[in-house]
Amino acid sequence: MSALDRAAGRNRWIDRLGWAALTLAAVVMVLPLLWTVGLSLKANGELLRDTASVFRMPYTLENYGSILARPAVFRWLANSLVVSLCTTAGVLVLSSLAGYGFARLEFPGRKWLFALVLFGLAVPEQSVIITRHQLFSALHLHNTYPGLVLPGLAAPFGVFLMTQYFKAIPAELDEAAMLDGASRRQVFWKVLLPLTLPAQATLGIFTFLSSWNDYWWPLISATRSEMFTLTVGVASSQINFAQTSGLGFLMAQAVFASAPILVVYVFFQKYIVRAVSGAAVR
Amino acid sequence: MACVRLDHLSKSFGSAAVLDNIRLDIAPGEFIAFLGPSGCGKSTLLRMIAGLETVETGQIHIGERRVDPLPPGDRGVAMVFQHYALYPHMTIFENMAFGLRNAKVPKAEIEARVAEAARILEIERLLQSKPGQLSGGQRQRVAIGRAIVKKPDLFLFDEPLSNLDAALRMRTRLELAQLRRRVQATMILVTHDQVEAMTLADRIVVMSERRIQQVGTPMEIYARPANRFVATFVGSPPMSFLDVTLDAGAGGLARATLPGGASFNTDVPLAVLPTSPTWRLGLRAEGVKVVAPGSGLINAQVEFVERLGDRTLVYLRLADGSAITAEDAGTSRAAMGDRVGLTLDGAVHLFDAEDRAHYGPAPAEGQP
16 A cells, blocks of 8 residues: 555544544534424424433324414514514615715724724623613614614624625725716615625624524513514523423424524525635625 | 817825826827836826816816816727626627616717627627627727717727736737728827837827826837936836947037947037936947957946847846847847947937937938
8 A cells, every 4th residue: 555545544544533523513412403393393292201202103293283372473473573673674774875885985983983893893791791681672663663673774894894895895985886977876886785695694694693683682572472572582481491392292383483594594505605615705 | 089188187196196297289180108017197187087086286188178176977089998797787789888878878879889889899609698608808908988879079998908818918909000090089098018108009198207207109119219217218228328428520520438438429419418427328239239258348347138939028237237239130149148249320318417318410311
């Protein structure tokens, strides 16, 4: 066996080890999900006796039937959709406009303002939640859609991402469009904005997911059941996890709540992988 | 076609002045090249004409209109950018139609004009492609096409050939010259490449240090550079300079005496020359010939030989240490270290202490 063959053999082993590690990691990630789905397909009474019954027949869809029988769940689902979609749309519009402004317009205090935005990245939500609660109370915004959406619109990361993206687009394109008789609005709308679509996709997906999964602010702001988002609603129906009698039902709710996320992942997998690997930002 | 008048233009970025009192008249249909080293302000001047840079003092007229207060789209100019600046998300057709759509040109006419430009530039098959699918040369054509369809009064080219490889650059240069015959418009080209300027332009505007150094036809610029900068910048290899002293020679012409004591008669009457503490003689390589040692006007030592095939450039040093470049035949036998003689038989350029050039009477038309 030559040295080259030995090296190739060693590489093959490194490859196999890598695959094994990745497979293990994937299993560790997937098992709880499978466990959740499995439990959701079992009768509650059976699970009370022994959760290991998940490995045995019979399976049932009765827990999902119970969800559909509770109209509140649909209300929460609708709330989550409204809040997530509005937040996503709002963040995309505001971040694009702000990003364009920071990247292309000269105005006094631009650098300071941008530094202030970046500073916002470092402020944890926890540190402002009391003031925000008081503010929204005073404005009577609790238990309203604006109350749930508005805090999410302050998105320093979005502004930062879009600013960097606009900066990466050569200014020659703006100039060519201006010579082609385009107004500033047309330059933004017809030339620059279409070029930021990859960044918009990245930002949109992340915003939608984080908004959908948000638990803390809706828990504080939405105190009336009909304004619950899905996360808060599902949590409200499990009084005490350890003593719940409806484990299968609880799991069915969890699956139901994450189904839209799953759909987003399936449809936007390409963008999500690119976004996470940083390839979307040139 | 429109004339262009640049009237006392000045410009600075912050405290750094980039253009200083630029005055220039361009005739309708003329092809002008702004030639100069990087940082001389030529691109800024072009961008001011386009409307991409503001004008601080002075005025710009295109045709009868004063355009410096107008936005770029209203000036009747089209520009071909150095990096083409095609819209990546649009097809080639849309790229070329974009400006016409903004100008509310009827759809049928847009299609006709784009088709016509595509035919001239032989890019008809590319109309439905995106810029990313095109080669550099094809993108260049599209960029030119985007300018042509607008039927502008004035074409502006910002170093349009600098991104092409050498062979393609030469071909595109020829095509640009041919295009110019077909498209009747005034054109301004910015370049740092003297060959581009010499081959394409009717007149060259040589710029340096924020100012116009000289305006003239390519042969005027080459044969009678106005100062030492122009003499050095235009022409390859650059002009050589020797310190000389002047006195009265035969027929009232100035006689130049070289450092070694050798002297010869110039064609410049001494009477037209100002007084200057020092004088320099400028020599193009083709005016300096290599001969056997002792048989020329001066002797020199060969320092380096560059063989270009059809001719040979011989870099020499005189006894007093000054450098001079001579041109020899392609079959030259000059070798490093050789001692050779030199004859000077080219046109004479005399530069005073302030680097201004002085010449004898202007030659007859067509004989620079």
